[in-house]
Amino acid sequence: MRVRGYELWGIDMKRFVTVALAITVFLTTPLTAAEIELPERVDNAAIHYWAAVALLPRAQTQEEIDAIEFIEGDLQKLPPAALEGKELVIGLLRKNKDSMRELREGALKTVSNFDLAYEDGPAMLLSHLMHMRTLTWHALAVALLHQYEGEAEKAIEIYGDLVKMAAHLDQDKNLISGLLGCAIVAMTTQEIEGFLSREPDGDASELLLKAIDEVPAKPLDIADSVRAEAQVSGDWYLRTLPSKADELVEISGISGKILTGLSASEKEQLVKQWIAEYRKVLNEFAAALQAPYWQTRHVIQAMEKSCQDANSEHAQRSPLIPLFVPALSRAADQFALPEAKLAMCRILCAASLLKARTGKYPEAISELAEFFPDGLPLDPFTGKDYTYRLEGGMPYIRCNPPDELWKKRPSNYECGLSRRLREDGEALKKYRAEQSEDEEHSGEQP
Numbered sequence: 001m002r003v004r005g006y007e008l009w010g011i012d013m014k015r016f017v018t019v020a021l022a023i024t025v026f027l028t029t030p031l032t033a034a035e036i037e038l039p040e041r042v043d044n045a046a047i048h049y050w051a052a053v054a055l056l057p058r059a060q061t062q063e064e065i066d067a068i069e070f071i072e073g074d075l076q077k078l079p080p081a082a083l084e085g086k087e088l089v090i091g092l093l094r095k096n097k098d099s100m101r102e103l104r105e106g107a108l109k110t111v112s113n114f115d116l117a118y119e120d121g122p123a124m125l126l127s128h129l130m131h132m133r134t135l136t137w138h139a140l141a142v143a144l145l146h147q148y149e150g151e152a153e154k155a156i157e158i159y160g161d162l163v164k165m166a167a168h169l170d171q172d173k174n175l176i177s178g179l180l181g182c183a184i185v186a187m188t189t190q191e192i193e194g195f196l197s198r199e200p201d202g203d204a205s206e207l208l209l210k211a212i213d214e215v216p217a218k219p220l221d222i223a224d225s226v227r228a229e230a231q232v233s234g235d236w237y238l239r240t241l242p243s244k245a246d247e248l249v250e251i252s253g254i255s256g257k258i259l260t261g262l263s264a265s266e267k268e269q270l271v272k273q274w275i276a277e278y279r280k281v282l283n284e285f286a287a288a289l290q291a292p293y294w295q296t297r298h299v300i301q302a303m304e305k306s307c308q309d310a311n312s313e314h315a316q317r318s319p320l321i322p323l324f325v326p327a328l329s330r331a332a333d334q335f336a337l338p339e340a341k342l343a344m345c346r347i348l349c350a351a352s353l354l355k356a357r358t359g360k361y362p363e364a365i366s367e368l369a370e371f372f373p374d375g376l377p378l379d380p381f382t383g384k385d386y387t388y389r390l391e392g393g394m395p396y397i398r399c400n401p402p403d404e405l406w407k408k409r410p411s412n413y414e415c416g417l418s419r420r421l422r423e424d425g426e427a428l429k430k431y432r433a434e435q436s437e438d439e440e441h442s443g444e445q446p
Contacts, residue, residue, distance in 0.1 A: 196417055
C-alpha cells in the first residue's frame, strides 16, 4: 500500500494538525448553516472556505469522536466500499452538505484573500492552513461517500473544488501556503486515480476531464512566492535589523573587522546595503524560477550552493544571504509536482473516456491527441512526453523526475489504474480483517 500521508520538513503534518484540531473540537460547539451569515455576494473565496470549515460536523459523543478519527485517518487510505456498515460515519458525512456548498462557492470565486496576520517578525501567522487541510480530508471523505452511493458527479465536483482551493492558496504569496497547496493537489489526485481505477462511465470521465481543465495547468507559482518573500522579509529586516549590525556579524561567522572604525550610523547604512543585496538575490532566484523546471533546476542548485557558502561572493556582499535565503531547490521540486499530477490525471481521464467510447484503453499516449487540441501535456520534469503504457490491461503513467526524487518515493510520480485497484482491494481486505479481529477481542472481554 503506498503511503498517502504528506510531510513537510520531516514533520508528520497530519498528526500535528489532528492534535491541534482535537483541542478545537472540545472547545467549540457545532454550527449550523443558519448561524453562518454571509452576504448574498461575497467575492472573496477565503470567506467561503472559512465558512466551510465552521460548518464541519463536531463530535458530541465518544462514538462520534471515533467516527471523525476514522474519517480523518483510516478512510483516507480505503476505497468507498469501506463505508459499508458504517452508519454513524455515513451520517456524519451527510451532515457536510452545507460545508461542501461553501467549498463550492469559494472554488467558483476568482479572488482569495486570507487575512495573513503578521507576528512581530518576518513570518506570517498562517492559521488558516491547518483548517484548509482538515477541510480537504473531510471533502475527500464526502467524495468517497458519493461514490459509495452512486453519485459520481457529486464526487467529481468536490475534486474540482479542492484543486481550485489549492490554486487559491497561491494567492497567499508565500512558500508555506504554496507547499500546502501542493499537498492538497497530491491528496486529491490520488483520490482521482482511485476513482478512475473503478472505471466510471464515459459521462463521468468526460465530466472529470472538464473539471480538471478548469484549473490552470500550473496551479502554483513558486516564483511569485519568492518575489513576495523578498518584499515582506526585506521590509521587516529594514525595520528591525539596522541597529543590530554587531549581532549579525557575530551569528553570521564573518570577520568582525568589517565593522571596525564604523560609527553607529555607518553600521546601520551597511546593514541596509546587506538587506538590499538579500532582496536582490531572492529576486534573482524568482527570475530563474520563471523558467520551466527542467531548464532551471541545475541553475537553482548552483545559485543555492553559492548562497549557502559563507566564503562565497554572495556572503561577502551580505551575511544575510547564507542566513536567511531558504532552500529553494527542494521547494522547486515540490512545486513542479502539482503540474505533473494534474496533467497525468487529464491523460488518464482521456484514456478512460476513449475506453468508454471504443471498449479499450489506448496503447499509446499519441492516441489521445484528439482530447488535447493544444497538444498533449508535457512532463514538467523533462519537457518531454510522459511515460505511458498499459499495465494489467489498464493505463499506467509516470513523470520522470531526477533520479534522487524518484528513488525517494516513486509513488509520488506515477499513476497506475490496475495497480491502484489491486492496492485498494488489499487495503480493504486488511482493514476488514483487523476490524473482525478487534470485534472478536472486544467480545472476549468480561
